Amino acid sequence: QSALTQPASVSGSPGQSITISCTGTSSDVGGYNYVSWYQQHPGKAPKLMIYDVSNRPSGVSNRFSGSKSGNTASLTISGLQAEDEADYYCSSYTSSSTPLVFGTGTKVTVL
Amino acid sequence: QVQLQESGPGLVKPSETLSLTCTVSGGSISSYYWSWIRQPPGKGLEWIGYIYYSGSTNYNPSLKSRVTISVDTSKNQFSLKLSSVTAADTAVYYCASSSGYDWAPDWYFDLWGRGTLVTVSS
Numbered sequence: 001q002s003a004l005t006q007p008a009s010v011s012g013s014p015g016q017s018i019t020i021s022c023t024g025t026s027s028d029v030g031g032y033n034y035v036s037w038y039q040q041h042p043g044k045a046p047k048l049m050i051y052d053v054s055n056r057p058s059g060v061s062n063r064f065s066g067s068k069s070g071n072t073a074s075l076t077i078s079g080l081q082a083e084d085e086a087d088y089y090c091s092s093y094t095s096s097s098t099p100l101v102f103g104t105g106t107k108v109t110v111l
Numbered sequence: 112q113v114q115l116q117e118s119g120p121g122l123v124k125p126s127e128t129l130s131l132t133c134t135v136s137g138g139s140i141s142s143y144y145w146s147w148i149r150q151p152p153g154k155g156l157e158w159i160g161y162i163y164y165s166g167s168t169n170y171n172p173s174l175k176s177r178v179t180i181s182v183d184t185s186k187n188q189f190s191l192k193l194s195s196v197t198a199a200d201t202a203v204y205y206c207a208s209s210s211g212y213d214w215a216p217d218w219y220f221d222l223w224g225r226g227t228l229v230t231v232s233s
Contacts (some may be wrong), residue, residue, distance in 0.1 A: 004157060034218040034219075036219035038220075041185075044222055045221070045223040045225055045226050048219060048220060048221050052217075052219070057221060082130070088155055089155065091218070093218040097172045098173070100158045102158065103155070104155055
């Protein structure tokens with residue numbers, strides 16, 4: 001099972017909105033509403049930001065939102081802040097041999 | 112609140128078995144799914160497998176022949192054993208939890224340990 005495809009890097013200025021894509025197949029992203037997103041600061045554990053495509057856990061800022069179209073899921077960060085600078089990973093349930101696959105990761109830089 | 116803490120040797124020799132334990136504090140290990148996830152230095156995340164508090168398991172097929180995950184409900188701990196390790200197994204190992212049902216977990220991890228670096232080297 002190959003990793004889901006994410007852009008290596010995305011950048012934006014404070015206050016702007018950015019979108020990170022996560023592309024899979026009909027066996028994972030496109031076939032199930034089990035996409036989640038994680039934020040990881042350097043040297044820290046990942047933190048759940050979005051689950052089941054578009055749900056935010058309690059305590060996560062509403063500046064973070066998730067969506068899906070076909071085989072591509074997206075994480076949008078609006079009102080970009082310096083603290084949003086981190087690596088972001090998507091993941092999805094998959095009907096292939098491995099039930100869970102992560103994305104390749106995206107480094108978000110706040111200019 | 113519930114916290115997870117990984118523990119175990121930071122250095123393992125090639126061909127030996129990597130053993131880690133995750134201690135669950137502030138809550139019960141029952142009624143949740145418990146996973147191990149690893150991240151090689153500078154690379155992405157890889158799900159290793161999970162165990163339900165009842166003992167049922169599911170492993171990543173790419174590691175299945177070498178992995179054993181077990182649970183000790185009396186100690187509120189679950190453990191990872193990875194045999195025949197090589198340098199490719201060098202990574203930060205995280206324990207994490209998922210909610211779910213008796214028949215399947217929720218496929219996201221809402222609680223993570225801090226992670227522990229395991230280096231495979233002679």
